[in-house]
């Protein structure tokens with residue numbers, strides 16, 4: 001049985017939960033990190049020296065880094081169904097996973113933290129505006145790209161959609177004014193039709 005450590009409101013845990021759902025894999029999960037703590041315990045640090053969530057254990061194999069966990073699950077149990085088979089298709093999907101870490105995350109995380117995890121009187125409007133501008137620009141890259149297919153790497157949903165889709169839910173539910181990005185909205189609507197997205201991602205923002 002696959003074991004997962006991580007709280008359900010963590011974006012990185014959500015990626016893995018959504019992936020497990022798409023692959024229809026059974027798993028056991030323990031609330032970990034955030035208000036549940038445990039992530040700085042020595043036993044946990046021996047599994048994941050970063051002291052972060054998620055961590056996955058499959059038999060004796062322990063893995064951290066949400067994107068790597070998804071790639072592992074897809075390769076081992078999904079017969080690669082969540083990545084295109086061609087090197088080009090696979091690279092296209094992988095590119096968006098990397099882009100989420102390097103471009104989207106640094107832009108949107110300060111926005112999310114200020115608006116959702118910071119009491120109103122302590123919010124920094126300059127940080128919010130700056131993050132909003134950067135995040136709108138980042139989503140515009142997806143808006144411009146997505147016209148080429150229904151999902152980010154073509155006609156089928158892939159791992160490339162998962163890291164972006166986790167944050168799209170946050171983006172479309174933050175109390176902000178968003179620029180019109182109709183192709184992005186259509187893609188988001190397609191994700192909203194998927195059962196694992198409804199179960200693991202479409203939950204209250206905390």
Ligand SMILES: N[C@@H](CCC(=O)N[C@@H](CS)C(=O)NCC(=O)O)C(=O)O
Pocket residue numbers: 010011012013032033034035039051052053054064065066067
């Ligand atoms: N690059 C790592 C980042 C993991 C990460 O930053 N996890 C956050 C939650 S999203 C965390 O563990 N924060 C501390 C906590 O929850 O106590 C991954 O993708 O798995």
